[in-house]
Amino acid sequence: MLDQINGPQDLKGLSTKELEQLSDEIRQFLIEKLSVTGGHLSSNLGVVELTLVLHYLFDSPNDKFIFDVGHQSYVHKIVTGRMDRFDTLKKHKGLSGFVKRNESEHDVWEAGHSSTSLSAAMGMAMARDMKGEKNRVVAIIGDGALTGGMALEALNHIGDEKRNLIVVLNDNEMSIAPNVGALHQYLSKIRTDRHYQKAKDELQHFLNKIPAIGGKLAKTAERFKDSLKYLLVSGILFEQFGLTYLGPVDGHDIEQMLDLMKQADSINGPVLVHVITKKGKGYLPAEEDSFKWHGASSYKIESGQMLKAVGPPMYTEVFGSTLIELAEQDERILAITPAMPGGSGLLKFADRFPDRMIDVGIAEQHAATLSAALAMEGMKPVFAVYSTFLQRAYDQVVHDICRHNANVVFAIDRAGFVGSDGETHHGVYDIAFLRHIPNLVLLMPKDENELRRMMKTAIEYNDGPIAIRYPRINGLGVEMDKELKPLPIGKWETVREGEAAVVLAIGPMVQTALEAAEILKREGISVRVVNARSIKPLDEEMLIQIAHEGKPILVLEESSELGGFGGSVLEFYSLHDIYGMTIRIVGIPDLFVEHASIKEQQIEVGLTAERAASEIKSILPGRQMKATSRSWS
Incomplete structure (x- = not known):
């Protein structure tokens, strides 16, 4: 069936069974293609049915689909006529690994940083209403991205404005790493609370059996169902924000999702549809380790073995192992990460020092200010962050860290070009936005041994913030000093x-x-x-x-x-x-x-x-x- 899909219009006449068959074919296509090109496998395997349902019910590009980050947009690309370009995925002049406006009219918003989709959706909904148009606006956001402060700011505005807007919460309990925080715990409670779902279903069944007057009781029943929510599920955070909450629904059950999305489309005002999906679904290695398969290199399909070049360790690995070495000598050292413990090389540190590893979720601004306060209380926080994501915490770096002259160590990974992730992820601006800030020291090593020495320098430095930037490449294979010695700051x-x-x-x-x-x-x-x-x-x-x-x-x-x-x-x-x-x-x-x-x-x-x-x-x-x-x- 997949060969017959050249655009969203080709989905419209399919039956539920045919959509299920197409889902299987798309999964097989992705597993085969990404085994050669690499790419974001687990997130896309998890949204196959969800993407098909959206394109089946709605009319892109007139209706706007806004994917948060775009890690999960491969199925969208397949459905919108780009299947024949997947051999070029993430290659020079080839198909982007993210949503890309100049690739297709169906790509209406592009982002490589999370938590932007709700603000974008609100802007498009407002513009639609001001122009007197009638199209739908649908934002697809993950539970990890929903922890970002920007997403919560947008929810606050969406609930206040009451415009017609659908928010699809793709809840897979993961962003890149496992999610953390109170909102994650709240979603877990909804996800597992069968009492509410059972009571809602029983009420609906009861109403349907009442002849003639069942429909007339619908509005009263909705109020009653609202009461059930407050009785049986604590919080109902999204309804307090002003959105109608629907779900949770199995994100791999096409029939259930079709019913719920149709209901969402019939409601006036903003609606949040809570969809439970499984990252990596349909490929056992990715199901068992969705972090490893978030951004996969090429691999052997049968065994799931990644095909990586052998060589010296990457700078990220050297950073992680050196931080453990330093932390064993200095109990003040803490590692701070905004939802990137694996990408920043901190998984082994977390195993060795679980109480000194702080993952704040997708919250770079909070991570920066938290680091400042920890430093001012005598700790030695090491804020490990990609250069491109540090851009999101610029004000906190200036206002809370450098102005206070706090002894924060910045470990700035992915400095310089990053390759296939492209322009949203390059770390090429941090020198420009950091070097003019008073009190900040900024270093960059020529090789992995010099990185180790700079880390020793940074830990011993007590005169303010110090940043070390390093690239997303393998080291040179130089000999490592057995005894770590600091380097003189300001000397070439x-x-x-x-x-x-x-x-x-x-x-x-x-x-x-x-x-x-x-x-x-x-x-x-x-x-x-x-x-x-x-x-x-x-x-x-x-x-x-x-x-x-x-x-x-x-x-x-x-x-x-x-x-x-x-x-x-x-x-x-x-x-x-x-x-x-x-x-x-x-x-x-x-x-x-x-x-x-x-x-x-x-x-x-x-x-x-x-x-x-x-x-x-x-x-x-x-x-x-x-x-x-x-x-x-």
């Missing part, structure tokens, strides 16, 4: 001597700079390569020495050129009235870089050894003049 490292020019590089770009130096060596050009590991503070002594020598500078960084590390070098020379310098910055230009491999993304923006060598040669001729200054210091 010359890793290769040279006379013609100086390359200031950070993180993985140090290796790129060394490769460029080798290319130039073959042409008789000698280049100095500096590991500028302290992004803030700068090594001012070295910068002044370079100016005295009159050497041209190439800054190489896998981060935004606007506001990045190179900008801080330019600012330094300007503030010190040092002129006559030749400085070229090679970083990520003013554009969003789409999904591809990290290597392809680097090539796309010119972060290569060949480009670096070419740029160095372009700043050499006639530029070897000494800089002058009115105020050397």
Whole structure:
């Protein structure tokens, strides 16, 4: 049947049995395709029936489907005519792993960060009403994303406005990691409370048996059912928010969902439909470990064995093991994560120190302010967060951490390009939004051993917040120091001597700079390569020495050129009235870089050894003049 589905209209005439058969075929299709391409398997296997029901009942793109994050949008892509492109999933110029507006008219909202769907749905519902249109707006949000503060802010507004809007709560007890918190416990209570469901069903059965007057009692019965809710299920949080609550319903029972969605569509005002699904449904390895299969690499279908390249450990793994080592020596150390214990390399830490592992759920703002307060009370919180998700806590970093000069350690993972997750997940802006904040120290290692030393530095640092950013790649396989020693803050490292020019590089770009130096060596050009590991503070002594020598500078960084590390070098020379310098910055230009491999993304923006060598040669001729200054210091 799957070959016959070219758009949502092809679902309209199918029977329930045919929709069930189609669900099985879609699951098999996803299991086979993702075994080659990798991708978000478990979340999509869990929403097959739900997605089919939505497209069966409603009329996309006139009716708006807003998927929170988009991890669960693969079935939507299949139904809306993109099945033939799944071989290109998450590849360069291929199908995005998320909802993508320029891919299809059916993709009306795109997001790589959670908890945005309800605000977007409210905006679309308001615009619809202001324009006098009649289309439906349906937001599909997970129980994990519902813990985000932004989602709760939107619920508050939705309940107050009373506009027609359907919220589908896809409740699978997971986001990426198992969900935590009071809201999760509340949903668990609803999920397992059979008394309410049984009483509601018995009441409906009783009414249906009353001839003639059964329908007339419907409104009274609804009030009675409301009373049953308050009697039998404590809280009824969503109804207090002003939404009509329907469910819970089995998200894999198409007939039940069709009935409930039709009921939701008939109600005036906002409705929340509570759908219980199972992540990974239909593929046993994913059912048994939905975290592992959230973002799967390619795998063997029969065994479920992931096909990963063998090599040095990833920076994330080195961070996790080093934090355990440090925590064994310092009982003040706590790990804070916003729902990413696995992705941030903290699962082993959680096993070793369960009482010192704090998962706050999808709540980056809360995590940041919590860290500030813990630090001010003498603890040593390590806030482990992806660079892209730290963007969500910017105000708290400024207002609660840096303004208080709190001794918080930021472990900023996924700094730089992240590959196939694309532009919503790249960690390329944190230098620009962090380096100008007073009191904050910002570091980046050139290899995994230097990461370990920076972590030792950060734990021993007691003069305010300190951040270490590191990439989503494997380390270089360098030898690890047996005894951890701190590094001097504000001091750079010359890793290769040279006379013609100086390359200031950070993180993985140090290796790129060394490769460029080798290319130039073959042409008789000698280049100095500096590991500028302290992004803030700068090594001012070295910068002044370079100016005295009159050497041209190439800054190489896998981060935004606007506001990045190179900008801080330019600012330094300007503030010190040092002129006559030749400085070229090679970083990520003013554009969003789409999904591809990290290597392809680097090539796309010119972060290569060949480009670096070419740029160095372009700043050499006639530029070897000494800089002058009115105020050397």
